[in-house]
Amino acid sequence: MIELNLPVTEAQIRDLNVGDEVSLNGIMVTGRDTAHTWMIDEKPDEVRELLKGSVLYHCGPVVKHENDEWSFVAAGPTTSIREEPYQGDIIKEYGIRGVMGKGGMGGKTLQALTDHGAVYLHAVGGAATILAQSVKKVHGVIKLEEFGVPEAMWIIEVEGFKAVVTMDSKGHSLHAKIKENSEAVAKKLIGIN
Amino acid sequence: MSPHFDKATLVDAVLELIRKTSTQLPRDVIAAMEKGIANEEEGSPAKSVLSFMLKNAIEAETNSTPICQDTGTNIYFITIPVGVSMRMVEDAIIEATKLATKKTYLRPNSVDPVTGVNTGDNTGIMAPFIHFEEGDRPELKIDLALKGGGCENVSDQYKLPDTRLKAGRNLEGVYKCIVDAIHNAQGLGCAPGVVGIGIGGDRASGMIQAKKQLFRKLTDINPNPELAELESKLYTDLNTLGIGPMGFGGNTTVLSVKIGTVHRLPASFFVSISYMCWADRRHSMVMDEKGVRYD
Ligand code: SF4
Numbered sequence: 001m002i003e004l005n006l007p008v009t010e011a012q013i014r015d016l017n018v019g020d021e022v023s024l025n026g027i028m029v030t031g032r033d034t035a036h037t038w039m040i041d042e043k044p045d046e047v048r049e050l051l052k053g054s055v056l057y058h059c060g061p062v063v064k065h066e067n068d069e070w071s072f073v074a075a076g077p078t079t080s081i082r083e084e085p086y087q088g089d090i091i092k093e094y095g096i097r098g099v100m101g102k103g104g105m106g107g108k109t110l111q112a113l114t115d116h117g118a119v120y121l122h123a124v125g126g127a128a129t130i131l132a133q134s135v136k137k138v139h140g141v142i143k144l145e146e147f148g149v150p151e152a153m154w155i156i157e158v159e160g161f162k163a164v165v166t167m168d169s170k171g172h173s174l175h176a177k178i179k180e181n182s183e184a185v186a187k188k189l190i191g192i193n
Numbered sequence: 194m195s196p197h198f199d200k201a202t203l204v205d206a207v208l209e210l211i212r213k214t215s216t217q218l219p220r221d222v223i224a225a226m227e228k229g230i231a232n233e234e235e236g237s238p239a240k241s242v243l244s245f246m247l248k249n250a251i252e253a254e255t256n257s258t259p260i261c262q263d264t265g266t267n268i269y270f271i272t273i274p275v276g277v278s279m280r281m282v283e284d285a286i287i288e289a290t291k292l293a294t295k296k297t298y299l300r301p302n303s304v305d306p307v308t309g310v311n312t313g314d315n316t317g318i319m320a321p322f323i324h325f326e327e328g329d330r331p332e333l334k335i336d337l338a339l340k341g342g343g344c345e346n347v348s349d350q351y352k353l354p355d356t357r358l359k360a361g362r363n364l365e366g367v368y369k370c371i372v373d374a375i376h377n378a379q380g381l382g383c384a385p386g387v388v389g390i391g392i393g394g395d396r397a398s399g400m401i402q403a404k405k406q407l408f409r410k411l412t413d414i415n416p417n418p419e420l421a422e423l424e425s426k427l428y429t430d431l432n433t434l435g436i437g438p439m440g441f442g443g444n445t446t447v448l449s450v451k452i453g454t455v456h457r458l459p460a461s462f463f464v465s466i467s468y469m470c471w472a473d474r475r476h477s478m479v480m481d482e483k484g485v486r487y488d
Binding site for chain 1: 238241242245246248249252253256258259260261262263297300341343357358359360369372373375376379380381383430433434435436437439440441442470471472
């Protein structure tokens with residue numbers, strides 16, 4: 001298990017390899033579809049400091065609002081591939097070092113990870129309760145009114161948030177490799193080539 | 194004589210069934226996950242991811258919170274005794290569903306495909322999905338499964354013969370379709386999955402049979418010896434695909450394979466595959482004159 005304290009340096013990220021298990025500590029930001037188009041279209045400055053060297057988490061949380069404080073109740077990852085058209089440009093623009101979600105991403109993002117020094121982190125789908133417990137504090141929220149709860153950008157402080165590196169900054173994608181291997185086995189079992 | 198059930202009692206009973214299903218992973222699924230953990234290499238992501246999933250399930254049960262935030266399509270299979278009103282049972286389920294959403298056992302998950310509006314309470318056209326059968330015993334049996342979108346999206350249906358797979362209209366052809374479907378799914382349905390299969394029928398009845406298979410205990414052995422053999426062969430072979438938990442690689446790609454059949458038309462041969470994620474949430478309740486029992 002590799003501990004990563006956010007924000008991280010480019011060197012720390014370039015050291016990571018596909019298959020590495022990491023535990024995240026520090027401040028990161030959530031963002032889904034609306035947040036991605038917003039960052040592309042308007043290049044907002046208010047998220048710059050937050051995202052620099054940190055992680056953008058593809059997550060639409062279930063949140064609770066009690067005594068004027070927000071907390072995360074369920075915080076599993078959502079499918080990342082929907083952000084494929086935007087992700088590479090956002091990594092470049094904001095100096096993000098990690099993108100986290102589930103299912104992996106495509107070639108354009110993989111190229112951006114190599115070019116700018118970032119990784120794709122895969123969180124465990126369905127582990128909503130435990131992942132929410134790793135969110136120790138909600139520091140704030142951006143565009144809550146306009147985007148709604150799942151799509152807003154939540155600024156969260158995490159401790160021991162577990163994920164696996166499935167795309168690194170050296171051009172390797174675990175998803176591509178697993179698929180290639182499983183295809184070879186499947187073809188053999190099926191009897192086609 | 195047919196038993197009498199009053200609606201208020203039934204609403205309470207179904208609400209508890211929903212709570213149990215959303216927050217408690219069935220014992221046989223936990224056992225299958227434990228077996229998976231034992232089969233993975235020490236220090237591998239597969240082993241730690243499986244352990245993490247189990248830990249999450251235990252935590253969810255302790256806190257009575259949903260195992261996964263996607264509480265999915267609510268699928269009911271009901272065996273109703275002679276003389277009990279289906280409409281009363283349906284009304285009770287709808288009421289319990291609304292209450293369960295308020296109590297956050299269920300996430301609001303029912304969207305009008307035309308307007309895009311979420312009803313906010315998990316009800317709507319054919320939502321929840323309820324299938325009735327009449328039984329011989331003086332009891333009401335309700336099976337419930339919560340099936341998320343990720344795993345539903347990787348479910349599939351094949352039509353035999355299939356030229357690409359060189360699959361004919363026989364059990365060998367069926368085998369090939371299933372291997373292909375599980376390879377295509379990779380980790381996207383939150384592997385390791387439970388695979389329900391319906392052979393035959395039309396496109397609808399075949400898929401219903403596939404979904405019905407998901408209610409069988411994972412340890413259950415098919416009474417048809419040929420299908421029992423196919424289930425066990427598929428379980429072994431699919432776990433050699435190397436996809437593993439969440440698609441991170443490993444020996445645990447599926448937890449179980451369950452096959453049912455439906456008589457088909459001479460002209461059609463469908464293979465319907467319903468993929469259920471590791472968060473295989475299903476429970477059942479039986480209600481009779483004496484009260485309610487949960488499995
Ligand atoms: S497929 Fe994954 S995200 Fe969807 S309900 Fe299952 S565990 Fe949850």
